[in-house]
Amino acid sequence: MRSFHHVASSGPPRRETGGLTPKGIAMTAYEESDLRRAAAAAIRAPSLHNSQPWRFRLRDGGIEVLADPARQLAVADSGGWAVRIACGAATMNARLALAVQGTPAEVVIRPDRRQPDVVARLIRGPGRAPTYAEEDLFAAIPRRYSNRQPFWPDPVPAEVRARMIEGARAESCWLELLVGMTALSGFAEIAQSADRVLRRDIRYQTEFLGWSQADAAPDGVPVRAGAPLAEPQDLLPQRAFADRRRASGRDFEPEPLVGILGAASDGAADQISAGQALQRVLLTATDAGLANSMISQPIEVPAARDQLRRSLGRSGVPQMALRIGYGHPGRPTPRRDLAEVLEM
Numbered sequence: 001m002r003s004f005h006h007v008a009s010s011g012p013p014r015r016e017t018g019g020l021t022p023k024g025i026a027m028t029a030y031e032e033s034d035l036r037r038a039a040a041a042a043i044r045a046p047s048l049h050n051s052q053p054w055r056f057r058l059r060d061g062g063i064e065v066l067a068d069p070a071r072q073l074a075v076a077d078s079g080g081w082a083v084r085i086a087c088g089a090a091t092m093n094a095r096l097a098l099a100v101q102g103t104p105a106e107v108v109i110r111p112d113r114r115q116p117d118v119v120a121r122l123i124r125g126p127g128r129a130p131t132y133a134e135e136d137l138f139a140a141i142p143r144r145y146s147n148r149q150p151f152w153p154d155p156v157p158a159e160v161r162a163r164m165i166e167g168a169r170a171e172s173c174w175l176e177l178l179v180g181m182t183a184l185s186g187f188a189e190i191a192q193s194a195d196r197v198l199r200r201d202i203r204y205q206t207e208f209l210g211w212s213q214a215d216a217a218p219d220g221v222p223v224r225a226g227a228p229l230a231e232p233q234d235l236l237p238q239r240a241f242a243d244r245r246r247a248s249g250r251d252f253e254p255e256p257l258v259g260i261l262g263a264a265s266d267g268a269a270d271q272i273s274a275g276q277a278l279q280r281v282l283l284t285a286t287d288a289g290l291a292n293s294m295i296s297q298p299i300e301v302p303a304a305r306d307q308l309r310r311s312l313g314r315s316g317v318p319q320m321a322l323r324i325g326y327g328h329p330g331r332p333t334p335r336r337d338l339a340e341v342l343e344m
């Protein structure tokens with residue numbers, strides 16, 4: 001097994017191809033082909049109900065990731081948390097795409113106060129060869145998708161758990177993996193009660209159903225990607241996106257591995273970091289042959305999120321909950337065309 005390298009770690013320098021400023025100072029810039037490559041990877045990121053709330057453009061030689069306010073969910077995401085998580089995840093994919101071609105980026109989060117929609121600016125840093133970890137995580141991008149089906153009961157190896165925790169830490173976030181049935185039941189209770197709150201909210205449910213789609217749609221969640229209908233014995237709430245019952249004997253794993261991803265605080269920059277960390281954890285899991293699904297109900301309901309934060313007893317704020325395990329193979333969900341998200 002290859003050793004784990006930090007995505008931002010340095011390697012041997014490569015030849016620079018940048019131009020010169022009028023004063024003769026060396027400068028390097030990304031080009032349109034880099035923007036396309038970065039954006040093609042970025043759009044594979046997860047987003048709430050597959051809303052894909054992002055855009056990408058080239059400005060002053062840097063690649064910018066922008067939030068798309070027109071695609072922010074008015075009810076489920078009135079504060080923009082989910083947009084920032086999704087754009088952070090997209091930023092991570094873009095970083096990996098640039099790194100594997102030997103032109104890694106330096107990331108500036110929210111570079112311009114006057115333009116709050118600019119989530120991140122990727123500035124071309126010194127060239128270097130990609131690390132093994134960058135190559136592995138990049139290769140995992142097209143293989144990562146949400147899997148809301150039951151997983152096998154097999155435990156996730158300690159070495160993979162450690163790599164996922166390290167992945168979150170490398171992005172200034174934390175990943176708390178719940179150990180033991182007591183912690184798991186505590187989380188399940190919080191998640192189920194948050195789910196009940198959201199199920200009782202007619203506006204929330206109407207918006208949610210609006211994102212349940214046929215396979216051919218370029219956004220929203222295809223019916224085939226939803227979970228089977230909830231049953232009374234289920235520990236965790238899973239989003240069904242349709243009304244299909246499960247095959248008999250196909251219950252969810254009795255002791256799922258649940259991770260809570262958190263950031264130091266809950267400002268916009270913390271949420272963008274959490275999105276990057278989320279994607280890094282998900283790609284690490286995918287690279288190790290693991291499946292995942294996200295459970296954001298306890299993050300979306302403020303009282304539940306606060307309860308979850310207190311139950312963990314660590315500083316910082318939960319930003320996402322994940323279920324990780326060995327799953328049956330599924331398929332990636334659709335995305336809009338690249339042309340729709342590029343601003344030229």
Ligand SMILES: Cc1cc2nc3c(=O)[nH]c(=O)nc-3n(C[C@H](O)[C@H](O)[C@H](O)COP(=O)(O)O)c2cc1C
Binds near residue numbers: 046051332
């Ligand atoms: C902020 C955020 C919240 C999410 N919440 C949930 C959730 O509660 N339940 C769920 O099944 N999937 C959740 N997802 C996963 C999205 O539905 C999924 O990423 C999207 O449909 C795209 O599909 P993919 O992950 O297969 O690429 C969430 C994703 C994000 C980024």
